[in-house]
Each structure stands twice: as structure tokens, then as C-alpha cells.
Amino acid sequence: MSKLAIKGHWIETILVALLVGVTILSVGWHIYRYGGAYYYMEVNGSSGSFPVTVPVGITQNGYVYRGTAKDKYGNRKHLEFRTVADDLGPFHKGQIIRVTYNLKFGVTNYKEVNCDHVPPLARFD
Template identity: 30%
Template sequence: MKKFLIGILAVIVIGFAGLQIAEHLVMGGDDYYVQITTDGQKEIVKADNGQEYINYKYIVTGYDEDGKEKQLEFTGQQDRPLRKSAYLKVTWNKKKGVTSYEEVKQSDIPKTAEKKLNKG
């Protein structure tokens, strides 16, 4: 019985670890820091059921913690533009593009990336 329970626990742990790795590969990626300087391009998207949704598309220059530059394109999934002057940490995946973003404080941005963002 003890070996059986250990086996079940091992399967659960391995399964959980596998899910974490898969999530990282699909949704994870490299972090870039951006500053929102425009309202974005308004897009009206119609769902299959006919309901309309408003999104805002952004094309911005982001910088990683080493100051490496990358053009990033993503859609804000809300019915209003992102706040101008907001700083975002954007996760970029080679296969999926931008997979997530979150607003961060300027003090949370690595110094090299912050210098690049504030150069202009």
C-alpha cells in the first residue's frame, strides 16, 4: 500500500511539473519593458454570436533588462485605451508573440531598460 501511495504521489508531481513546463513553453517567454505613449489603434471585433468588442492595438518598442530593443505588437483586451505614460512588463514568446502584459512601476524596471525608455 505504501509503494502504491508513493507511486500515485510521484505521478501527480510529475504531471504537475509537466504542466508547468508546458505552460512556460506556450505562454512564457522573454520580458520586455515598454511605455504607452499613444491611445493605440481602435479595433472593433465581432464575435460569432454578433456581439461587438472594442480592443486597442499597440506597436511599441520594448527593451529587455540588458537594453536589447524589440518591436512588439499586442492588443489591449479592454474597451478603453491603456493609460498613457504607463510602464508595462510585456512577455514575448518566439512562437506566440506577446502572451501577456502587466503594468509596473518605473522603479521596478531594470536600470538599463529604463534608461533606453527615457532617452527621448
């Protein structure tokens, strides 16, 4: 390529660099804000309920769950989480919930898992 052709592509180079930078910052923020350690908690029933307004403007009940959870090493932690409008629950007694716990933001995510997906040291026998 000639020097003239390379000089003509400086805008594209800057735009690609900005796109890569924004992508890296976005992924980094997502990991910082929503990442964390997985804990597994067996549901023993709801500890309470509270009103949640779902996107269509209807108010439904959300649920609060408290209990002792274990990580993949068997370490115990007392956790509390509230269901959100996307997944109101309720969860039933005996279900296993994988909870993502972030040191700065607390519980950032939860989902029901099958007993087969629980690490051996985190099982509730």
C-alpha cells in the same frame, strides 16, 4: 515495516508518482507556453481598436499597441500586442507596460508597471 505492509502500499506509491509527474509536466508546459523575456514599452497611444466579447456577452473595444520596447540589457525590439478581455485597457500615453515575449508564441502577457520597477538600461528618458 514488514514486507506485507510495503506490498500493500504499491497503489499509493504509483498515485504519488503520477501526481508528481503531472505536476512537473504542467509547470513545464506553463513555462514553455507563457514564459519568455520581459520587455518594457512606453505607451504612445493606441494603434487601433477591435471588438472583444467579454464573458457576459457584451462587445467592448480592445486595443492594439505597437512600439519599440527594451529588455533589461537595453536591447530594442519592435512589439505589437492586443489587449484581452481580462484587461481591455486602454493604456494612457506615458504609461510603462511590461510585456512578456515568447520566441514561439509572441507576446503572451502584459501588465502596467511603475517607473521604479523598470531596470536602468530599459528606461525611457
